[in-house]
Amino acid sequence: DxxxxxxxxxxxxxxxxxxxxxxxxxxxxxxxxxGANVFFDFGVSSGITASTTQSQGQQPLTSTINEVSTVANNQDVVTLPPAAAGRTVQIVNNGAYTLQVFPASGDDLGVGVDVSGHAAVDAIVDFVAYDSTTWVEKQSKPIIISAEMFDVDNTDAFIINAVDDVHCYHTNGMT
Structure with missing residues (x-):
C-alpha cells in the first residue's frame, strides 16, 4: 500500500x-x-542565477522557496510561476544587485498586469496569490534608520546609492 x-x-x-x-x-x-500530523514538503531551489535577458518569462521559478545567489547586473530577472489562489512563492535575493521579479504572462503583482517588481539585495520576498491572476507581496530587508552627513559649505550633493545614482541634497539655511 x-x-x-x-x-x-x-x-x-x-x-x-x-x-x-x-x-x-x-x-x-x-x-x-x-488531517492531523501532516506537513507539506515545499520544493526548494538554491543557487539560482538571475537572467541577464531582462524581460518577462526569463529564469522561471519552479519551487516554493527560491534562493537567487547570482544577480550579476542591476535588474537581472526571475519570473514567478502562474498565480493560483493560495499559491505562495518565496524569493531570497543573495545576489549583489537588485533583482527584478516578473509575474507570469497575464498576471499582476499589484502594480499592473505584466509589470515587474523588485527584490532588494539581502531581501526575502514572499508572494501570495489571492486569485488566478493576482499576487500580493511582502518584503523584509534590514532598514537603515538614519545616516549623518556633513557639509559645512552647504553645497555638496551626497550620493546615497551609487548603483542607482540616487542623490540627496540638503537645504541652505535650515536651523
Missing amino acids: TGLGFGSADQPALVGGQTTMFACPEDTIDSCYM
Whole structure:
C-alpha cells in the first residue's frame, strides 16, 4: 500500500491506515484539506542565477522557496510561476544587485498586469496569490534608520546609492 488513493476519479487523497490526511476534492488547490500530523514538503531551489535577458518569462521559478545567489547586473530577472489562489512563492535575493521579479504572462503583482517588481539585495520576498491572476507581496530587508552627513559649505550633493545614482541634497539655511 503506497498511501496514495482516490476518493473518486477526481479526488486524489493521501491516506494513512483508515485516515485521510490530505485530500483535494475536484483536484483544486483551494479545496484541499489536511488531517492531523501532516506537513507539506515545499520544493526548494538554491543557487539560482538571475537572467541577464531582462524581460518577462526569463529564469522561471519552479519551487516554493527560491534562493537567487547570482544577480550579476542591476535588474537581472526571475519570473514567478502562474498565480493560483493560495499559491505562495518565496524569493531570497543573495545576489549583489537588485533583482527584478516578473509575474507570469497575464498576471499582476499589484502594480499592473505584466509589470515587474523588485527584490532588494539581502531581501526575502514572499508572494501570495489571492486569485488566478493576482499576487500580493511582502518584503523584509534590514532598514537603515538614519545616516549623518556633513557639509559645512552647504553645497555638496551626497550620493546615497551609487548603483542607482540616487542623490540627496540638503537645504541652505535650515536651523
